[in-house]
Amino acid sequence: MKEYFELLFTGAKSLLIGLGVTLRAMIKPNVTVHYPREKIAISPQFRGHTDLVKDAATGTHKCISCMMCEKDCPCGCISVAGETREGVKGKVLTSYLLDFTKCSLCGICVEVCPTSALEFSQEYELASRNIEDFHYDLLKRLEARG
Amino acid sequence: MEMLNLLPPEFLRIVISAIIVVAFVFLNCMVLGYAERKLAGFFQMRPGPMEVGPWGLLQLMIDGVKLIAKQLIIPKDSGKMLFRVAPLLAFMPVAMSFIVIPFSEKIQVRDMDIGLVFMLGIMALHVVSTLLAGWVSNNKYALFGAIRAVAQNIAYEIPMLLSLLAVVFISNTLSMQGIVKAQGPIWNILVQPLAFIIYFVAAIAETNRAPFDLPEAESELTAGFHTEYSGMGFSLFVLGEYTNMFFVCSIATVVFLGGWSGPPLPFYAYSGIIWFFLKVYGLLFVMIWVRWTYPRTRFDQLLNFCWMYLIPFSLVNLLITVVGVKLLK
Amino acid sequence: MSQIARTKKEHTFYLNLGPQHPSTHGVLRVLLEMDGEHCLENEPVLGYGHRMQEKIGESRTWAAFLPNTARMDYLSALIFNHGYVGLIERMAGIEVPRRAEFIRVITDELNRIQSHLLWLGAFLLDLGAFTPIMYTFDDREQILDILEDVTGSRLTYSYHRVGGVCRDIDARFVDATRAFIKRLRSRFKIYDDLVTGNIIFIKRVKDIAYFTPDLAKRYGLTGPCLRGAGIPYDIRRAEPYSVYPELDFEIPVGTKGDCLDAYLVRVREMEQSLRIIEQALDMLPEGPFRNKVGRRLKLPQGDASFSVETGHGELAYYMISDGTDVPYRLKIRVPSFSNLSVLPELCRGMLIADLAMTMGTLDLVIPEIDR
Numbered sequence: 032m033k034e035y036f037e038l039l040f041t042g043a044k045s046l047l048i049g050l051g052v053t054l055r056a057m058i059k060p061n062v063t064v065h066y067p068r069e070k071i072a073i074s075p076q077f078r079g080h081t082d083l084v085k086d087a088a089t090g091t092h093k094c095i096s097c098m099m100c101e102k103d104c105p106c107g108c109i110s111v112a113g114e115t116r117e118g119v120k121g122k123v124l125t126s127y128l129l130d131f132t133k134c135s136l137c138g139i140c141v142e143v144c145p146t147s148a149l150e151f152s153q154e155y156e157l158a159s160r161n162i163e164d165f166h167y168d169l170l171k172r173l174e175a176r177g
Numbered sequence: 178m179e180m181l182n183l184l185p186p187e188f189l190r191i192v193i194s195a196i197i198v199v200a201f202v203f204l205n206c207m208v209l210g211y212a213e214r215k216l217a218g219f220f221q222m223r224p225g226p227m228e229v230g231p232w233g234l235l236q237l238m239i240d241g242v243k244l245i246a247k248q249l250i251i252p253k254d255s256g257k258m259l260f261r262v263a264p265l266l267a268f269m270p271v272a273m274s275f276i277v278i279p280f281s282e283k284i285q286v287r288d289m290d291i292g293l294v295f296m297l298g299i300m301a302l303h304v305v306s307t308l309l310a311g312w313v314s315n316n317k318y319a320l321f322g323a324i325r326a327v328a329q330n331i332a333y334e335i336p337m338l339l340s341l342l343a344v345v346f347i348s349n350t351l352s353m354q355g356i357v358k359a360q361g362p363i364w365n366i367l368v369q370p371l372a373f374i375i376y377f378v379a380a381i382a383e384t385n386r387a388p389f390d391l392p393e394a395e396s397e398l399t400a401g402f403h404t405e406y407s408g409m410g411f412s413l414f415v416l417g418e419y420t421n422m423f424f425v426c427s428i429a430t431v432v433f434l435g436g437w438s439g440p441p442l443p444f445y446a447y448s449g450i451i452w453f454f455l456k457v458y459g460l461l462f463v464m465i466w467v468r469w470t471y472p473r474t475r476f477d478q479l480l481n482f483c484w485m486y487l488i489p490f491s492l493v494n495l496l497i498t499v500v501g502v503k504l505l506k
Numbered sequence: 507m508s509q510i511a512r513t514k515k516e517h518t519f520y521l522n523l524g525p526q527h528p529s530t531h532g533v534l535r536v537l538l539e540m541d542g543e544h545c546l547e548n549e550p551v552l553g554y555g556h557r558m559q560e561k562i563g564e565s566r567t568w569a570a571f572l573p574n575t576a577r578m579d580y581l582s583a584l585i586f587n588h589g590y591v592g593l594i595e596r597m598a599g600i601e602v603p604r605r606a607e608f609i610r611v612i613t614d615e616l617n618r619i620q621s622h623l624l625w626l627g628a629f630l631l632d633l634g635a636f637t638p639i640m641y642t643f644d645d646r647e648q649i650l651d652i653l654e655d656v657t658g659s660r661l662t663y664s665y666h667r668v669g670g671v672c673r674d675i676d677a678r679f680v681d682a683t684r685a686f687i688k689r690l691r692s693r694f695k696i697y698d699d700l701v702t703g704n705i706i707f708i709k710r711v712k713d714i715a716y717f718t719p720d721l722a723k724r725y726g727l728t729g730p731c732l733r734g735a736g737i738p739y740d741i742r743r744a745e746p747y748s749v750y751p752e753l754d755f756e757i758p759v760g761t762k763g764d765c766l767d768a769y770l771v772r773v774r775e776m777e778q779s780l781r782i783i784e785q786a787l788d789m790l791p792e793g794p795f796r797n798k799v800g801r802r803l804k805l806p807q808g809d810a811s812f813s814v815e816t817g818h819g820e821l822a823y824y825m826i827s828d829g830t831d832v833p834y835r836l837k838i839r840v841p842s843f844s845n846l847s848v849l850p851e852l853c854r855g856m857l858i859a860d861l862a863m864t865m866g867t868l869d870l871v872i873p874e875i876d877r
Contacts, residue, residue: 046704049699049700051699052696056221063222065224074655105567105571135664136658138664138672139572221640321858387634469636472634472707472710474709475709475710475860
């Protein structure tokens, strides 16, 4: 009999305390951000898709077409093509294609590049109806960046 | 215009009241649905609907338009006509109950001598619609929800009736307007606090709201008795639920909180409606608050709670009330 | 069809807690034989999310498999990473700098707290409470922001590397983590008031499914459910790895082994993880964060295994190498698989509401069961 009333009173008290928690939450400020009308700044360390780094000294990319990124990519999403040109030491990059639909953002390509020619971008608002929009041509993107 | 003069004035009054009542039901659903989602947002530290209209005010209206535009998909082996009838049964009787609610001293469609019994009778029809919807859907989850709803609603009607009975003994009348007038300045909540608590808990269980929302327990039974309903069928269930909520809170207001009485306002015979709505929406706020705070009880714990706690206390309350009334007479 | 079909009784019916269901967290199908509301027999059916991760591990070089480890259990991605790189280091005898070990422990424990917070919210969502999940996700977002700043990802991290970690942490990370620890300690009171003391919650969870030591031993149950049964088995103490021997923390155990004990063990584990992070931040040495390892490194012939403690239990990697850089056999023992296997015996005759609640207590992540 005593447990009956004890349970009743402790139960009722716990219920009222719970109500107090939600009521106090009502007056606290919102923790959500009204995307897309408000946006949060993205950390510079964020891993978006890779981009070619623009070398300040030469004004162009630093890639030497060694194909290390293509060989080490676990997903097989990078295709690099380079050619030898006369008067230029080593290979010249002719095309760098990244198939972002297969990329797992592991960062192995960025780490393994001997000239640090790749970096992560901070693009996260990627939504499209064409799959071709995600077959990035990184050379063209570098030229478009100016 | 001359034709209108030929009709008996009573008939005209009834038709206009019916139109106003139905319009009010839909308006109430819009306001209550919006309030529920906004309050849910505030309890969860987020803004709630904000996109449609300023501060999301038109959200429920656009939701209604969207639901009307959707198709009512009828499962293959279900009973075709009964499938369509079940949502109507959920919505119509509760809308009818607005006939006897005393919104203020002069605003009431019709004051019946057995108003309270009429309202409780209408509430019992709600169970039929739930059972019908679950049975006719040809879906095991829906049947689960329906069976739970029947047991839950039938069990919780008893403490509801007993607590209201105690108030009837004090007021000596069953008509709603009479109960309000018999309270005077001392509301029944001060005289019968235990009955109010028991009635309110039973009301939450009757309307299938959390923590007693087993018939539509989302995480165990997908969607309970209205799993198979889409489009307007589903929205009629929602309308029925919100109207039911308004309905039980208005009974609580009339019986325990003094109905439309309050500090005097100009045109008090008509403006009592403001106090009425304030009280009803205050109780609805508490119902919404309770929903977003507690987890769900288990089914046997729910029935246990009713039989072991609510009914003994309401019987004791009734006994004390009867003895008290007899002694004070 | 299944074993249940052979023993079906007259008055029972089958119910599929199907692959699509709000409370099975992932694509898990549980076939129930029901008598009214009681589940007489139940049988989990797996394989809806099988991705052949072990086969992929045997077809790619060891360096290329690292992103896959994060995808198996996306809630404990850093711990899965840690187990894998620990395995390669053990096989090849590679040293890890002390700073990297401490960074690994700090990020692992942050990951563990984040996994428990999500479990707390989802468990209460299964029980029908809609607000605690919002509060826990708010706390979880703080962790995700801290980890995003240092690793670059929010869910599937590939941060640990063989020989260390891939980026160093800075003062910003340390300050943010210390602020987070203070904030989370003040939030525990909210969860106590709203959830742990709530009579409805206690009645739902107390005295329901008893995890006994005998049951645990027969099925290989590990993790907080085992510790709720009273057995203080935690890989961080039983087979210590990284710098855990130098850190001072307790292993919370329960007494009765019911679901309430498992819940309380997880909540106390969060507090212990906060202790570990604080100590590790205080003891963090200066130095290199990565020992460079050749990418073409060939693993020596032989086998090795490495066990870590995820939020759900013991995770063990076992590799047999034939001398090349592609493993011959990679075996991954995940905790949720063994935890799920107690379900048929434990939940015989339970109400369906209790079954859903017990599945929530086991803290299953189906992608790691199916791999």
